[in-house]
Amino acid sequence: MKRSTVLTEKNRGTWATVFAVIILLPVVLSLVGFVFSRGEDTPEVFLEAADSRWENCVRDAEYMRFRHMDLLKEVRSDVIRDGLKGGITLAGCGDCHHSREQFCDRCHEAASVSLDCWGCHYYLTDSEIEELEGGGE
Amino acid sequence: MDRRDFIKKGGAVVAGATGVLSLPVLNSCTAETAQAESKLAGKKWMVIDLTRCREDCTECMDACRQENNVAFHGDPRWDVHWIRRATLHPKDQSAGLEEKDVLLMCNQCDDPPCAMVCPVQATYKRDDGIVLVDHHRCIGCRYCMIACPYNARFFNWKENPDWPNKEYPRRSHGVAESCHFCAHLIDGGGRPACVEACERSGERALIFGDLLDPQSEVSRLVAGGGAKRIRADLGTQPKVYYLGL
Amino acid sequence: MDVQFAKIEGKSVSYWVTVGLLAAATVAGLVATLVMNKHGLYLSGMTNRVPWGLQISMAIFYIGLSAGSLVVSGLYGVFGKMEYKPFARIAAYLAMLFLIAGLLSIFTDQGRIDRVFTKPFTYVNPTSMFSINPALYSGHIMICVLYLWALFKEKGTLTKITSLVVVLWAIGTHTGTGAIFAFVPRELYNSALLPPSFVAAAMSSGAALMILVIVSLFRATQRHLDDELIIWMGRRLLSIFIVVTFYVLLIENAHRAYLAYSHEAGLFFLFGGVHSLMFWVGLITIGCVIPAVLLFVKKTGTSVRWTVFASVLVVVGVLFERFLIVIPGLIHPPELFPGWEVTDAVLWEGVASYSISPLEVLQTLGVIGVIGFAFVVGLKVMPLAPTEARALPAK
Numbered sequence: 001m002k003r004s005t006v007l008t009e010k011n012r013g014t015w016a017t018v019f020a021v022i023i024l025l026p027v028v029l030s031l032v033g034f035v036f037s038r039g040e041d042t043p044e045v046f047l048e049a050a051d052s053r054w055e056n057c058v059r060d061a062e063y064m065r066f067r068h069m070d071l072l073k074e075v076r077s078d079v080i081r082d083g084l085k086g087g088i089t090l091a092g093c094g095d096c097h098h099s100r101e102q103f104c105d106r107c108h109e110a111a112s113v114s115l116d117c118w119g120c121h122y123y124l125t126d127s128e129i130e131e132l133e134g135g136g137e
Numbered sequence: 138m139d140r141r142d143f144i145k146k147g148g149a150v151v152a153g154a155t156g157v158l159s160l161p162v163l164n165s166c167t168a169e170t171a172q173a174e175s176k177l178a179g180k181k182w183m184v185i186d187l188t189r190c191r192e193d194c195t196e197c198m199d200a201c202r203q204e205n206n207v208a209f210h211g212d213p214r215w216d217v218h219w220i221r222r223a224t225l226h227p228k229d230q231s232a233g234l235e236e237k238d239v240l241l242m243c244n245q246c247d248d249p250p251c252a253m254v255c256p257v258q259a260t261y262k263r264d265d266g267i268v269l270v271d272h273h274r275c276i277g278c279r280y281c282m283i284a285c286p287y288n289a290r291f292f293n294w295k296e297n298p299d300w301p302n303k304e305y306p307r308r309s310h311g312v313a314e315s316c317h318f319c320a321h322l323i324d325g326g327g328r329p330a331c332v333e334a335c336e337r338s339g340e341r342a343l344i345f346g347d348l349l350d351p352q353s354e355v356s357r358l359v360a361g362g363g364a365k366r367i368r369a370d371l372g373t374q375p376k377v378y379y380l381g382l
Numbered sequence: 383m384d385v386q387f388a389k390i391e392g393k394s395v396s397y398w399v400t401v402g403l404l405a406a407a408t409v410a411g412l413v414a415t416l417v418m419n420k421h422g423l424y425l426s427g428m429t430n431r432v433p434w435g436l437q438i439s440m441a442i443f444y445i446g447l448s449a450g451s452l453v454v455s456g457l458y459g460v461f462g463k464m465e466y467k468p469f470a471r472i473a474a475y476l477a478m479l480f481l482i483a484g485l486l487s488i489f490t491d492q493g494r495i496d497r498v499f500t501k502p503f504t505y506v507n508p509t510s511m512f513s514i515n516p517a518l519y520s521g522h523i524m525i526c527v528l529y530l531w532a533l534f535k536e537k538g539t540l541t542k543i544t545s546l547v548v549v550l551w552a553i554g555t556h557t558g559t560g561a562i563f564a565f566v567p568r569e570l571y572n573s574a575l576l577p578p579s580f581v582a583a584a585m586s587s588g589a590a591l592m593i594l595v596i597v598s599l600f601r602a603t604q605r606h607l608d609d610e611l612i613i614w615m616g617r618r619l620l621s622i623f624i625v626v627t628f629y630v631l632l633i634e635n636a637h638r639a640y641l642a643y644s645h646e647a648g649l650f651f652l653f654g655g656v657h658s659l660m661f662w663v664g665l666i667t668i669g670c671v672i673p674a675v676l677l678f679v680k681k682t683g684t685s686v687r688w689t690v691f692a693s694v695l696v697v698v699g700v701l702f703e704r705f706l707i708v709i710p711g712l713i714h715p716p717e718l719f720p721g722w723e724v725t726d727a728v729l730w731e732g733v734a735s736y737s738i739s740p741l742e743v744l745q746t747l748g749v750i751g752v753i754g755f756a757f758v759v760g761l762k763v764m765p766l767a768p769t770e771a772r773a774l775p776a777k
Contacts, residue, residue, distance in 0.1 A: 080271050083263055085324045091304065119309035120272065122300065213730045214429035223731060225722040241718075250567055256512035257505040276501055277423075277493015279433035280512045286567045286716050292433055292493065294424035310422035311493030367718050371567055 043110045046102040051095040058088050090121055101126045184318065184332065184355075186240050186379045189342040190222075197240070197343060198222065200334030204319065206307035208297040217291040219243065219316035220331055239382065240342075242331075243268070243289040243316035244367065244375030251281035251290060251315075260313070266376065269317035277311040286371055290315040318345075348376075385467045386769040390603050392762035404755040411748005414741045415490045423493060426742045431734035432712045434491075436742040440749065441487035442580070443704040445519070445559050448480035449552045449581065450588010450623075452526075454615070459529070459545025465611060468768030469596055471533050475766055476595065477552075477588075478526035479753040481519050486749050511562040518555045525551055534765075556581045563707055569647035570711035573638065579630040580707070586623040587700035589615065590673075590693035597690055599767060606770040609686050616689035621677040624696060628670040631703075650714050655733065657710045660702045669699010709736055 007015055045065075057064060059071060071088070078084045097103035100123040108115055117123070124132070201207060201219050208217045220242040227234035249268045251260045259274035260281045270281075282290040293310045300307050305321060308314055319329035327333075332343045346355035355378075358364060364378040391397075418425050428435045455473035457466040492498045507513040525548045532540040560577030593615055600607035639648030652658055673692035675682075682688035713734045718724060724731045761767055 076273060080269075080273075081261070081263070083265065083267075083320065083324045085321075119296075120306040122303040122306070214431075215424050216430070223724045225719055225724060228721055228723055239719075253509045254507075254512060254566065256507055256510045256516075257501045258507045259501075259505075274497070274501055274505065275494065276498045278488075278491075278498075278512060279493070280510070280562075282430070282433045283568065283571075283712070284566045287718060288431070288716055291430050292423070294429070295422040310424075311419075313493070373567075 043106045045097070045107060047096060048098050048102060049096060054092070054096060057096070058092075090117075090123060094123060099124060099126045099129055184242075184245075184329070184343055184345050184377050186343060186377060189340050189381075190238060190240060191338075191340055191342075192238065194338065194340070195222070196334040196338045197331035200330040201316070203301045204305065204322075204330035206297060206300055206302055206305060208293055208295070208299075208308070210295055210298070215294040217293065217314065219291075219314075237381075239379070241287070241289065241367075242377065244287055244373070244377045245316075245318055247374035247376060248372060250284040250286065250373060254280045254284040256280065263320075267318055267320050267323075268315075269320050270312070270314050272306075272308050272312050272314070275312040277313065279313055281313055281315075285315075286373065287367060287375075387468075387471060387765040387767065388769050389763065389765050390761045390767055392758075396602070397758070397762075401755065401758055404751045404758060407747040407751025408755060409748075409751075410744045411490075411746070411751055414744035414748065415495070418741055418745075419495050425739065427737045427739040429730065429734065429736070431730045432709065432736040434708055434712065435736055436738050437487050437491035437745060439704045439708045440746050441484045441491070442559055442562075442707065443587070443701055444480045444487060444749075444753075445484035446556065446580065446584030446700065446704070447588045447591050448477040448484070448522075449556050449584035450586065450590070451477035451480065451592055452549055452552045452588070453585055453619075454589060454592045455529075456545050456549040457619075459533075459541050460549055462542075465772070465774045468771040469592070469611075471530065471766045471768075472595065472599070472761075473592060474526055474530045474533060474548075475760060475764075476592070476757060477548075478523055478530065479756055480588075481523050481526070481555075482756075483749050483753045485516065485519055486752065487746070490745055490749070511558060511565055515555070515558045515562060518551070518558050522548070522551050522555050553581060556584045563711070568711045568716065569644055570638075570651055570714055573634050575630055575634040575637070576707070579627065579634055582623060582627040582630050583700045583703050586620060586627050586696050589620045589623055590696035590700075593620065593689060593693040594697070596771075597686065599761070600771070603767065605767070606772070608771060608773040610773040611771055612686050612689055613684055616677050616692060617683045620689075620693065620696065621674060621683075624670055624674045624677070627700075628666075628674070631665070631670075646717070647714060650733075651706075651710050655710070655713070657706060657713075661706055664702035665699050665706060668695050669702060673699070712736070 059068075064071075075088045078087065079089075093103070100118070104115065104117075104123070105125070198218070198220050202209060205219060207219050208215075210216055220240060223239055223241050225237050225239055227236070245266065245268050247262075247266060249260075249262055252258075252262050252268055255261065256278060257274050257276055259271045259276070260268065261271070262268045277292065279292055282292060290313055292313045293308050296310045297307050319327070319331075322329060328345050329343075332345045335341060335343045344354055344358065346353035348355055348359065350356060351360075358380060359378055364380050365382045366375045366378055369375065426435060426437075451473045454466065455470045455477065457463045458470045489495065489498050502513060502516060506517075525544060529541070529544040529548050532544050557577040557580070560580030563571045564573060564576035566572060593612060596607070597612060599605075635648065635652060637648075638644045639652060641648075652661065673695045676688050676692040676695075677683045682692075713736060715724065715732055715734070
């Protein structure tokens with residue numbers, strides 16, 4: 001059997017180290033990030049203006065914080081694929097949470113979870129709200 | 138030999154684990170479709186296009202574009218048209234036939250080739266017969282455009298520069314689309330934007346209703362005879378009838 | 383007869399230049415794909431009337447090439463022709479690479495590439511050929527891997543079984559690929575003869591390309607190659623495939639042009655535009671008639687040079703054929719109102735046109751770069767190529 005010239009008895013330690021570094025890199029970087037962010041608060045969603053049309057949010061805060069994506073997927077499926085209207089909508093969320101920067105982007109940017117929604121769905125950022133209000137006056 | 142055995146066994150474990158972990162995914166596929174079928178009642182919606190259509194009128198097209206944020210770039214290569222006007226010229230000049238105008242749109246076929254060929258069922262037919270695209274799922278393969286024999290389907294080649302109706306989402310580039318009888322309006326009890334616009338303009342060339350209801354206007358118009366569908370011979374069961382064609 | 387396989391040296395300047403060019407092509411293709419994915423596919427030459435273009439044509443071309451490679455590999459695996467054992471590994475490896483190229487071409491052509499890696503696997507539509515085919519292709523690739531492994535390990539029975547399975551699966555895959563077009567109600571697409579003609583052209587192009595690859599490989603590595611092996615592949619294998627391809631194409635076009643309801647479409651295809659030139663000159667003359675004559679006539683058919691030349695012509699001809707499957711059906715307007723001509727709409731009515739854009743060319747080069755790189759580096763890293771290829775001694 002032909003002996004390898006790349007991986008030999010002598011340099012297997014080096015290769016093992018390189019391999020381990022590459023595999024563990026994400027973990028190490030996460031730890032470093034965690035250490036350096038100590039003292040910063042976890043971003044909280046900001047309730048800007050409770051709207052009188054809604055008694056409370058469609059689900060409780062705990063559910064919304066951890067499982068809002070499941071709710072959105074279910075709503076999406078119900079509305080589009082089953083034609084069930086009149087339930088939960090993004091516009092409904094916007095009645096109380098006016099700015100998507102405060103509502104969505106704040107946590108999503110901190111958590112590094114990118115969103116694909118705003119190319120198609122209309123939800124204003126702080127600056128866009130300011131522009132609109134400025135224009136109205 | 139030990140290393141080899143280890144790799145072989147490790148590979149087998151990974152393959153087995155992948156197989157086991159993919160079961161919930163497979164389960165969820167079937168669960169979703171089974172659920173969808175039970176929810177909607179079966180009602181057929183028909184639009185009848187009467188050629189009371191005024192020459193040079195573009196009300197329905199403008200209303201559709203406004204309502205549904207249909208992309209317009211000023212370039213016939215990429216412009217999206219959910220409803221459009223075309224002129225028919227008789228091939229046989231001797232027959233004494235005159236040119237006429239026709240409105241072309243998605244025929245909302247009951248046996249839609251587009252839904253049959255969509256690899257992810259992004260284009261599908263709802264239980265109430267409406268054929269529409271789930272833009273969250275569309276991968277932009279354009280097979281539905283290939284399959285449509287009516288050239289009624291379009292692709293968003295470019296980002297849509299306008300957003301006239303903020304209450305309805307627009308489509309980003311990379312997904313296919315076509316007219317869906319304004320499903321978002323009819324689900325709320327309304328009528329398609331083109332029908333409303335034509336009525337407002339006074340012509341009432343577009344009529345919308347339930348063909349299965351014998352009392353509805355569409356039923357009476359179709360029963361009266363002379364209502365044709367485009368290429369009914371293809372067997373796609375289009376739901377758009379034309380009078381005066 | 384014991385065939386020795388050995389890695390190629392891969393140390394010459396020309397080798398490294400080849401590797402470098404292929405890597406550069408890969409990067410170019412990647413950049414082009416990313417640019418189009420970000421800004422929109424309008425940067426390609428495709429339009430609402432012609433939604434499929436170069437990438438899909440090339441995809442079906444690559445997939446077709448994989449069939450022919452497998453047939454050559456199957457000469458040893460299925461039919462037990464020992465003199466073709468030297469080529470079995472290269473053929474199986476190339477077949478796998480061509481399938482990957484086909485999938486890559488399709489994937490990079492999607493509007494939402496970010497979704498194409500997850501959604502088609504979660505949401506399967508059994509009535510869609512675009513859903514069935516990736517399953518066929520992936521299965522095909524896996525069987526090719528198994529086949530290659532059996533060849534490396536010299537496992538006799540497993541080689542026979544996988545070889546047979548892979549050739550049959552290849553026919554299934556190619557029928558499926560032809561069905562993407564055939565099972566759609568467009569006048570120039572919906573022909574029941576399209577899947578068989580696809581398979582036939584796949585066999586021709588694949589066998590032709592194998593001849594080219596083998597001859598260039600052996601010349602480049604200066605390993606011994608008996609002329610008889612190439613001549614047999616040309617005269618007895620490729621020539622038959624060309625004749626079958628020609629036959630099916632003839633019937634398909636005659637049928638379409640003859641019947642009244644498809645008369646106009648059939649004649650448009652045969653005489654109605656630039657594509658007709660591509661058909662008569664590119665496919666029929668260059669792709670079928672001239673190579674067939676060259677291979678059948680004794681003087682040219684028994685010469686390796688002429689066989690190689692004929693193979694080049696066949697590959698070019700089948701490339702035209704893949705275009706002719708995709709594009710004319712799209713530029714031809716659908717007959718919505720028999721007896722009436724549709725004009726003046728805001729859409730591009732009538733005969734549309736399609737021109738290839740530079741970004742699409744870069745994408746194609748990128749795919750060729752990826753599989754070329756994998757092939758050339760694979761030859762160096764694995765013992766794919768035989769040390770020599772000799773015809774069996776006459777008894």
